[in-house]
Amino acid sequence: MSATDELLNPDFPVPDELQSNIAITTIDKIYNWSRRSSMWPMMFGLACCAIEMICTAASRYDLSRFGMEVMRPSPRQSDLMIVSGTVTKKMVPQIVRLYNQMPEPKYVLSMGACATGGGPFKEGYNVVSGVDKYVPVDVYVPGCPPTPQALLFGLIAVQKKIDQQSILTVPWYQRGPSEAIPVPILGPDIIDPRQSDVIRVQAAKLATAATAVAELSGAAEA
Amino acid sequence: MTELTASPQGAATTAPDLTLDAHFPDAVQKDTRPGYSGYLVNADKLVEVATAIRDEMGYDYLSSVTGVDYMNDGKMEVVYHAYRTSGGPALALKVQTPRDNAVVPSLVSVYPGADFQEREAWDLLGIRFAGHPYLKRILMWEGFAGHPLRKDWREPYYEEDHKPFDTRWPGGDFHRSEENNPFGTNVQYPPDFSVDGWVPEAEDAIYAGAGALKESGNGHELKTDKLVVNLGPQHPSTHGVFRMVVSLNGETIDHLEPVMGYLHRNHEKIGERNTYLQNMPYTDRLDYICSMSNNHGYALAVEQLQKAKVPERAEYIRVLMVELTRICNHMWAIGFLLNDLGAFFTPALYAIKERELILDLFEATAGSRMMCNYMRFGGVYRDLPEKFKDGDTIDFLRELVNERLPRAIDDLDTYLTNNEIIRSRCIGVGVLPPDKAIAYSTAGPVLRASGVPYDVRRADPYSIYNRFDFDVAVRYNGDVYDRYLIRLDEMRQSVRICQQVVRDLPTIGGDIMSGKLQYQVRVPASEAYGRVENPKGELGYYVVSNGKANPWRYHIRAPSFINLTVLGELCKGHKVADVVGILGSIDIVLGETDR
Ligand code: SF4
Numbered sequence: 100m101s102a103t104d105e106l107l108n109p110d111f112p113v114p115d116e117l118q119s120n121i122a123i124t125t126i127d128k129i130y131n132w133s134r135r136s137s138m139w140p141m142m143f144g145l146a147c148c149a150i151e152m153i154c155t156a157a158s159r160y161d162l163s164r165f166g167m168e169v170m171r172p173s174p175r176q177s178d179l180m181i182v183s184g185t186v187t188k189k190m191v192p193q194i195v196r197l198y199n200q201m202p203e204p205k206y207v208l209s210m211g212a213c214a215t216g217g218g219p220f221k222e223g224y225n226v227v228s229g230v231d232k233y234v235p236v237d238v239y240v241p242g243c244p245p246t247p248q249a250l251l252f253g254l255i256a257v258q259k260k261i262d263q264q265s266i267l268t269v270p271w272y273q274r275g276p277s278e279a280i281p282v283p284i285l286g287p288d289i290i291d292p293r294q295s296d297v298i299r300v301q302a303a304k305l306a307t308a309a310t311a312v313a314e315l316s317g318a319a320e321a
Numbered sequence: 322m323t324e325l326t327a328s329p330q331g332a333a334t335t336a337p338d339l340t341l342d343a344h345f346p347d348a349v350q351k352d353t354r355p356g357y358s359g360y361l362v363n364a365d366k367l368v369e370v371a372t373a374i375r376d377e378m379g380y381d382y383l384s385s386v387t388g389v390d391y392m393n394d395g396k397m398e399v400v401y402h403a404y405r406t407s408g409g410p411a412l413a414l415k416v417q418t419p420r421d422n423a424v425v426p427s428l429v430s431v432y433p434g435a436d437f438q439e440r441e442a443w444d445l446l447g448i449r450f451a452g453h454p455y456l457k458r459i460l461m462w463e464g465f466a467g468h469p470l471r472k473d474w475r476e477p478y479y480e481e482d483h484k485p486f487d488t489r490w491p492g493g494d495f496h497r498s499e500e501n502n503p504f505g506t507n508v509q510y511p512p513d514f515s516v517d518g519w520v521p522e523a524e525d526a527i528y529a530g531a532g533a534l535k536e537s538g539n540g541h542e543l544k545t546d547k548l549v550v551n552l553g554p555q556h557p558s559t560h561g562v563f564r565m566v567v568s569l570n571g572e573t574i575d576h577l578e579p580v581m582g583y584l585h586r587n588h589e590k591i592g593e594r595n596t597y598l599q600n601m602p603y604t605d606r607l608d609y610i611c612s613m614s615n616n617h618g619y620a621l622a623v624e625q626l627q628k629a630k631v632p633e634r635a636e637y638i639r640v641l642m643v644e645l646t647r648i649c650n651h652m653w654a655i656g657f658l659l660n661d662l663g664a665f666f667t668p669a670l671y672a673i674k675e676r677e678l679i680l681d682l683f684e685a686t687a688g689s690r691m692m693c694n695y696m697r698f699g700g701v702y703r704d705l706p707e708k709f710k711d712g713d714t715i716d717f718l719r720e721l722v723n724e725r726l727p728r729a730i731d732d733l734d735t736y737l738t739n740n741e742i743i744r745s746r747c748i749g750v751g752v753l754p755p756d757k758a759i760a761y762s763t764a765g766p767v768l769r770a771s772g773v774p775y776d777v778r779r780a781d782p783y784s785i786y787n788r789f790d791f792d793v794a795v796r797y798n799g800d801v802y803d804r805y806l807i808r809l810d811e812m813r814q815s816v817r818i819c820q821q822v823v824r825d826l827p828t829i830g831g832d833i834m835s836g837k838l839q840y841q842v843r844v845p846a847s848e849a850y851g852r853v854e855n856p857k858g859e860l861g862y863y864v865v866s867n868g869k870a871n872p873w874r875y876h877i878r879a880p881s882f883i884n885l886t887v888l889g890e891l892c893k894g895h896k897v898a899d900v901v902g903i904l905g906s907i908d909i910v911l912g913e914t915d916r
Contacts (some may be wrong), residue, residue, distance in 0.1 A: 142557050146912055147609035149561065150691065157673040172557040188507075189462055190562055192585040193554055195558050213586075217507070221335055221498065221602065222594075223587030224476035227460065227501065228507050244691055284521045286476070287466035295516045301503045302514055309512050310855045 127265050129214045134178070134204065135166075135258040141177035143197070145185025148211040148244040155247040165254060174200040179257065181250075182236075185213035185220055186227040188289040192282050198234045203271035206257050209236045210250060212243040219243065233291070234280060269296035334803075341378075341412075342779055352415060356847020356866075359400075359413025363603045364425050367416055371401075371431045379405045380412050381759050382775070383432035384852070385861050385878035389447040390420070392472040397423040397448050400863065402850055402878075403432075406759055406773055408780035411850060418448070427453035434762025437886045443588070445470040460915060462581035467509050476590065477502055477509040481873045484595050488504060494874055521758055528566065549577060550897065554583045558661045558901035561911030564898065565888075567825035572896045577889040581882075581915050588916040591808055592626025592875035595622055596844040597698070600875065605692040606875065607860075608913040610653055613646040613683070614855045621783055622862035623698045625845040634826075635700040635833045636785045641718075641822045642683070642695065643853075644815040648726060649676045650856035651766075651808040651815075654908040655733060658805060661905035662746050666738060675729045678721070685709050700834030702766055715827055722819040730812050738806070747802035750901035751891045754799060761887040765858025770797035770807040777854035789818045804906040857881050857908055877916060881909040 111123045156162045156170065169178040174197045186194060198207070202295060209230050212218030217228040230236060237260055240253035266272060281292040290298070328355040341360055342349045348366035352359050362370050374380040380403040389398045401414040407661035416425050427450035439450040440459040447468030450456055457463060467474050478498040480486050498506055528549065553564035562583035568576045588607065592600050604619045617639055624631065625860035631639075643826045653706050656672030685706045687693040695702050709717050737743055753763070758771035768775055774795040776785040794810035846868040850859040858880025865874035884907050891907075892900050 118688070139902075143555050145562055146586075147606055147691065148571075150609060154673060154677070157677075158670050159677050160784075172555075183564065183585050185584060187583060187585060189585065190554060193583075197555060219606070220586040220588075220591065222476060222478045222480075223584050223591055224507075225587055226507065226584075231505060246690065284519065285462045285464060286516075287464065287511050287514055290516060290519065291506075293506070294506075295502060298516050300508055302512075305503065306512055 130266055131261050131264060135261040135293045138165075138167045138179050138257065138261075139168075139169045139171050139177045140179045140204075140255070141166055141179050141197070141201070142172045144179065144183050144192065145186065146213065148183040148213070150243040151209055151247055152181060152210065152250060155250045160251060161246040162251070162254070165251070165258070167254060174198075175202060177201060178204065179206045179208060179254075180234075181208045181210050182214040183210040185218065186230045186233075187225045187226055188283075189225060189285065191227050191230075191233055191289065194230065195233050195282050197281050199282070202275060204269065206237045206260070207234055208238045208240065208241050208257055210242075210253070211245055212241065214308065215239045215241065227289070233283065279284045290314055322510075327862055335621070337815075338413060341370075341374070344373070349673040350403040352413075355457075356845060358848075359411075359415055359416065361415050362551075364416050367414075367426050368416065368428065368431060371390075371428050372401075374412060374414075376401060378412075379407065382406050383434050383762055384411070384764075384859060385850075385863065385877040385883075386428070386435050386442065387863055387875075387878075388423075388442040388448045388470075389865055389874045389876075390446060390470065390472045392420065393422045397446065397447060399425050399442065401428070402635055402861070402863075404780070405774045406780075409672065409776075410781055413850070422446040423568070424448070425452050429453055432762065433760050434883060434886055437882060441882075444468070453506065458582075460585040462582070468595075469587070476587075477507050483869070484593065484599060487506075509603075513910075536706075552900065554580075554824065559632055559904065560657065560909055563904075563909065563911055563914065565904075567892075567897060567900065569897060574892050574895055574897060574900065577892045577900065579885050579888050581885070581911075584911040586916070589875055593872055595872075596840075596870050597844070597872060598840060600872070601696070602692065602694040605694055607689060607879065607916065608650075608855065608857060608910045609858050610910055611646045611650050612691060612693045613642040613695060614853060615860065616693065616859045617643050617784070618851055618853040618855065619862050620696040620852060621696055622849045622864045623842065623844065625851055626847055626850035626864060626866055627698060627842065629699040630835050631699055631784075632832045632835055633830045634831050635828055635835075637822050637826055638701050638705060638833065639696060640786070640789075641819060641826070642686075642693075642701075642785060644677050644818045644822070647815045647856040648812050648819075649679050650731075651812045652676050653738075653903075654856075655737070655805060657809055657841050658679075658801075658902070658905035658908070659737065659743075662743065664742075668733070671729075675726065678725070682709065682714075682717070682721075697834060697838060699836055700832070715823070718823045720825075721818055722823050726816050726819075727813070730789060730809060730816070734809055734889075740810070743805075744802065745907075746899075746902060747799075747805060750798060750801045750899050751906065752798065752896060753802045753887065753891055757887065757890070758799065761890070763858070763884050763887055765855065765884070766804055766807045766811065767858065767884050768878060770796045770803040772797040777852055777859050781852070783851075783853060785816075789821050791817050801902050801906040804908075808908075843868070843870055852878070855880055857910065857913070858884060860913075877913075879913040879916060881907075881911075881914040882916075885909060885914065 113121055113123055129270045162168050209215045217226050220226045221228055238253050238256045240249055242249050284290040342351055348363045350361050352361050382404045384404055385402045387400055391398055396417050397420050399416045402411045404411055418425050426441055439453055443446045443456055444458040444460050445468055496831050548569045550567045553559040556564040564580040566578040566580055567574055604615040607615045652672035652675055656669030659668040683693050684690045687695040705714050753771045755772045758768050758773055772792045776793040779793050791814045794807050794814055796807045844866045846866055848865045850861055850863050852859050860880055862877030863876040864872050867873040
């Protein structure tokens with residue numbers, strides 16, 4: 100279906116003689132159509148997957164066929180964050196901050212096994228088990244690394260998601276500002292402020308367990 | 322002290338000096354543990370011995386510094402590998418120190434290239450280096466609890482010391498690691514930790530190192546403030562998640578502090594839990610542009626331990642793959658250097674075009690474009706395919722190495738080398754004199770562009786490189802421009818090697834693996850240091866086996882990481898706009914820098 104066909108979709112008859120002068124559409128359609136055809140990803144590579152992202156942008160796979168070739172190094176100008184690689188604990192505060200700095204509407208694509216769930220490095224002490232522990236993800240692309248074709252497929256999936264949104268219900272036109280995600284803190288290990296309660300409870304439990312063990316072994320020695 | 326016997330000249334053929342222990346009878350002993358080599362040095366004499374081997378025996382190049390945790394003996398051992406830039410095998414020095422109070426004198430004053438590596442050993446193993454100018458964590462952040470590579474340190478998702486885990490094999494019950502962690506995700510905290518009132522110290526430490534908060538002005542002139550600029554970790558020209566804290570005086574750089582670890586994904590800790598073979602695919606992800614040559618280095622190290630032989634045909638295929646990888650890497654490096662200099666993406670597009678073609682060959686052979694996981698201990702995983710792109714593979718290869726690649730390299734040369742802007746942005750910028758290049762342990766194109774013709778393929782030949790006719794590329798000015806030119810030279814030499822391989826390949830039949838493909842490799846208790854000339858410099862694998870199915874220590878000497886030691890020095894006094902060019906000319910990959 101060509102773009103004009105899509106625009107003309109809303110079953111409203113246009114007289115034949117006006118066909119070439121008038122197009123009737125809905126706000127949603129034209130709004131989504133323009134957004135999805137000019138998705139600007141953030142120029143932001145994390146690891147090996149970023150290399151495949153660059154290849155996707157290069158001439159052979161040519162991202163610009165889908166209106167996405169304008170990669171912006173600044174989060175303020177971008178619509179889509181492609182999390183292309185391993186998210187480490189040391190890096191995640193910056194990723195959350197970048198996400199917060201992107202203006203809405205914004206989308207997140209998690210590229211590759213690492214960004215999706217930790218991937219081959221999941222057991223690592225500095226690796227976050229998936230970027231979705233911190234920022235909401237719209238589309239996941241599996242692979243290690245996903246081939247450029249797979250990434251393109253994922254990007255088209257983002258476009259499909261955009262097509263389904265309606266200006267009436269999208270969160271960024273609701274009343275009140277949207278909430279920023281609290282930036283994680285680098286403590287003795289990464290601290291997610293949203294998890295403070297869990298951490299408090301579990302830390303207390305572990306502390307009692309530790310003293311119990313200490314007492315037991317003390318008793319055994321005595 | 323008596324004269325030491327070996328002289329730096331003509332050292333390429335002599336074995337490492339065997340009399341070191343004779344000259345320092347009370348400080349140095351031969352390492353006599355079976356399977357080990359080198360010398361054990363007393364900690365208090367280390368600096369003296371290091372100075373002697375550098376000045377009198379010609380071991381002017383300190384390649385790698387790392388630590389090993391011999392937990393069962395209650396000892397930490399620091400291992401140094403030094404070379405002569407005139408060639409020859411390594412001299413390994415080892416220093417032992419008690420595990421609970423590990424202190425070793427720092428060698429930064431003798432070999433400045435030890436700087437980052439000692440910081441890494443402090444960060445990951447908790448070995449203190451007395452006299453180090455700035456002993457802070459480098460890969461993790463200041464304030465992180467524990468030193469993760471200690472054998473008794475357990476990560477939050479700890480399951481067992483060794484893979485394969487009992488739960489997974491042969492039982493096959495899978496579960497998510499999150500379910501076993503009390504916090505439900507990959508974290509753990511020390512027992513007395515409280516979330517409230519935690520003040521992070523990581524950032525202050527970095528800025529303190531940048532010297533940024535010092536007063537400036539002498540009271541007579543206009544008082545100026547230094548400006549601190551953070552480049553990265555999210556920055557289009559840092560080649561990944563690398564960060565530089567730059568303190569500026571006007572536009573001139575006073576001090577540059579590289580900050581890394583944003584991609585530290587615990588390669589070594591995971592590697593010590595893995596079996597030997599399981600590490601092979603992880604090596605792909607070190608320098609992810611050159612997975613083939615990473616495989617090669619690791620295979621060599623383990624083959625040393627195993628004393629395995631590699632069949633003729635496999636050696637040829639290995640060399641072919643590795644040299645094609647070098648061409649890919651240098652194409653990429655040049656493309657992105659130009660990107661950084663402002664020629665945004667057009668040169669890179671041409672460079673990527675050739676790379677794609679080579680990647681197709683990798684995909685047809687190994688099954689994957691980037692993460693090839695191709696080499697095995699004692700051979701390669703599969704032979705080259707018969708047919709490729711509607712023709713015979715060998716015809717394709719002939720066309721590739723005899724016509725297409727030379728043409729592509731000439732194209733880059735024609736359009737870029739004499740470009741006015743490139744010349745004025747690159748010539749005389751970021752000059753690295755040869756003595757400094759050696760002292761800072763730089764490797765690969767960075768070292769050779771400074772006039773030091775040191776190439777592991779010639780200096781300490783491995784595989785079958787001594788059969789091929791090629792020159793070690795060298796340039797003499799040591800600036801960004803020469804580091805660009807040398808990559809062109811090296812590509813041409815790689816093409817030469819590939820041409821010889823392709824010429825001979827059809828006549829070399831036979832196996833591609835010696836013996837059967839083993840899944841559980843066991844090697845006798847011993848150590849090995851395998852090194853290859855990677856496109857970015859000398860890549861070394863230091864592997865210690867204790868006879869079990871998993872390596873006891875698995876360390877990587879990453880050229881990108883060590884080449885960065887000199888970055889601050891190179892950038893001093895230049896304009897801030899030159900930083901990205903200088904960094905681009907060093908050519909780093911973060912997967913390897915941070916591991
Ligand atoms: S998913 Fe694989 S290719 Fe992608 S960043 Fe992780 S390890 Fe690298």
